[in-house]
Amino acid sequence: MKLNDAGGTVAATLCSRPILLHQLLVGGALAALIGIASAATLSAEPELLEPEKAFSLSVRMKNKATLEARFAIADGYYMYRDRFQFMVNGEPVSKSRIRWPAGRLKTDATFGKVITYKNSVQVQIPLTEAERKAIESGGDPITLSTISQGCADVGVCYPPLRQRVTLNVNDGDWVAAAGEDSVGFGARKASGERLSDRLTDKSTPTK
Amino acid sequence: MTKVTLGLVGASLFILFAGVALWVDRPPPDKSTTVVGALQPNATAGAIYTARFTDSEGVTQELGKWQNHLLVINFWATWCAPCKEEMPMLARVQEKYKKDRVQIVGIAVDSRENVTKFAQSSPAVYPLFPDESRAIEFSKRLGNRLGLLPYTVVIRAGGEIVFTRMGLVHEQELVELVDKNLLK
Numbered sequence: 001m002k003l004n005d006a007g008g009t010v011a012a013t014l015c016s017r018p019i020l021l022h023q024l025l026v027g028g029a030l031a032a033l034i035g036i037a038s039a040a041t042l043s044a045e046p047e048l049l050e051p052e053k054a055f056s057l058s059v060r061m062k063n064k065a066t067l068e069a070r071f072a073i074a075d076g077y078y079m080y081r082d083r084f085q086f087m088v089n090g091e092p093v094s095k096s097r098i099r100w101p102a103g104r105l106k107t108d109a110t111f112g113k114v115i116t117y118k119n120s121v122q123v124q125i126p127l128t129e130a131e132r133k134a135i136e137s138g139g140d141p142i143t144l145s146t147i148s149q150g151c152a153d154v155g156v157c158y159p160p161l162r163q164r165v166t167l168n169v170n171d172g173d174w175v176a177a178a179g180e181d182s183v184g185f186g187a188r189k190a191s192g193e194r195l196s197d198r199l200t201d202k203s204t205p206t207k
Numbered sequence: 208m209t210k211v212t213l214g215l216v217g218a219s220l221f222i223l224f225a226g227v228a229l230w231v232d233r234p235p236p237d238k239s240t241t242v243v244g245a246l247q248p249n250a251t252a253g254a255i256y257t258a259r260f261t262d263s264e265g266v267t268q269e270l271g272k273w274q275n276h277l278l279v280i281n282f283w284a285t286w287c288a289p290c291k292e293e294m295p296m297l298a299r300v301q302e303k304y305k306k307d308r309v310q311i312v313g314i315a316v317d318s319r320e321n322v323t324k325f326a327q328s329s330p331a332v333y334p335l336f337p338d339e340s341r342a343i344e345f346s347k348r349l350g351n352r353l354g355l356l357p358y359t360v361v362i363r364a365g366g367e368i369v370f371t372r373m374g375l376v377h378e379q380e381l382v383e384l385v386d387k388n389l390l391k
Contacts (some may be wrong), residue, residue, distance in 0.1 A: 083286065156355040157290070158282070
């Protein structure tokens, strides 16, 4: 018997039992799907972002009298409105002075009704007359310091995050100064290096 | 072989290969989110048992006080909803093992004022230590890379860390851990 014939015979034999073939295929597909689901589960442990990446701050002058802070919020993360604090050139900004976007009303089992933001939040801060005059007269830089706090949907929360951006006048445009401080509460710039002394680095093999 | 059968064969192979590819390409587990192995006992004991914290009533205690206990350290804060969600569970576990050498402590990334206020409204059956300035750093030394909350560490008597978890711990899981690691 030629190979083609043999193949044809096998195929014919299988095709003569279409129900069995279909059962095998469906079984195989289900097994493969279960495999995918298992792999997905194993890799589904939360890989959480550094706070500055989860809640990325950018600042601009919206117009001569208004500063705008934008937090780009990564997928799967959210921020609380009540947890924001702002300072312009070191002076606290009262919450009533801030223009907030609508946000989402969330009923939290612990905190009750709270306003949260997902994806992004743009906050407008009208400058005081004194701040405007200082900028207009001398072209002084303007520094916005923020404290914010958010969580990940997987059920963990980030400590309050302190960030700071300074805007300078450059050829009539406001640009953010390079190398601004943007580190989390309680952390230091060298925190990456300090991870080397984490106790887990000395761990014995996983049990 | 019919077109339908061929289609099924193709789809099955595709799914099979996709499953294998996902399995092979899966990222390594993040140890900060899962159970980790034991640490070097001396380093662990030294780092943990010499740490001193002051509770919400102003009493300073050294964790070494519980070095003969199974010690469960829970990092939390009043501003952290999932943390507050798991605290009743921790209280139940503490109650369940109150006659055993099991001690749960809550170290708060929070102000004394907030923790005192919280303790007045929700009395805890285990000590709560507010330490806004040092708690995160201490939790990082115990493997909490990003300083996220809640974060729980289970330490056998003598200083061996047997479990860490970033995120909620389930009651059954904690009870099983305690049963397994408690010195009888």
